[in-house]
Amino acid sequence: MTEIRVGVCGWGDHDLYPPKTPSKEKLALYTRHFDVVEVDSSYHAIQPPERWERWVEETPPGFRFVVKAYREMTGHGRPQRAPERTREEVFDLFEASIRPVMVSGKLSMVLFQFPPWFDCTREHVRYIRWCRERYPTLPLAVEFRHRSWFLPRFQEKTLQFLKDHELIHVVCDEPQAGEGSIPIVPEVTHSELSLVRFHGRNREGWSASHRPDWREIRYAYRYSEEELREWLSHFHHIRERTKQLILLFNNNSQGDAADNAKQMIHLLAEKGWIESSADPQPVFRQGTLF
Secondary structure (H helix, E strand, O other): OOEEEEEEEOOOOOOOOOOOOOHHHHHHHHOOOOOEEEEOHHHHOOOOHHHHHHHHHOOOOOOEEEEEOOHHHHOOOOOOOOOOOOHHHHHHHHHHHHHHHHHHOOEEEEEEEOOOOOOOOHHHHHHHHHHHHHOOOOOEEEEOOOHHHHOOOOHHHHHHHHHHOOOEEEEEEOOOOHHHOOOOOOOOOOOOEEEEEEOOOOHHHHOOOOOOOHHHHOOOOOOOHHHHHOHHHHHHHHHOOOOEEEEEEOOOOOOOHHHHHHHHHHHHHHOOOOOOOOOOOOOEEOOEEO
16 A cells, blocks of 8 residues: 655645744654754754764654755855855765765655756756766656656656656645646656655646745645545555555645645545544644644
């Protein structure tokens, strides 16, 4: 039977905690709601191993982390004031950083989310192959954000390439907004793991990177129950082809991710695909329950 885990992206900014909960206490509280989380801070900076050790200690044995690859590893560029390092040095430092979570057995996968300009070219195919060669044993997930990878003439080749290199295809639910977005392609390329990320369907906000408040609106979307139910047929297809399916909600510009994730858990429990807690933890918003 396929194991399904549901969580959200990051744990600090969701309506899961009583008012004035200190940041350092949030991860432990988060684990009362979900059994997997995406770590986004690893994208912005290579975290000290000691921080990973603390996160491992703060979570129960069955908990899992999806770790987002550092931005220089996915072509997003070097942030200001970051030291200049070779590609090999960056990959070495990142691997050393996440070693505590690797050793603990709590690493689910490393997520390589490539930028919207990372299109389907020989150069980019070679780079993905190099990443796999550099990390031959790590579970690596690949999320494309340029539509060219899934054009009719390339889609099957893209999926076969991921299969051949034992890479996890990241299935996305996101606005259909031209080249900088991808369609829903509910296919499995790894027999052990599959990942679905829910970014919302805010088409206007998705293309608003020119606006100063784009981070506040891009993922501003609340899925309806009908929209969540649409995914059950996709999950049925995926479950037949992989051993573990992870669902992550990223639609949190207005605080909707945690609640939608809990809705999804309820729908999956109705199907008998996942166990739902008999005493679910409350979701907090503006200091009150809803």
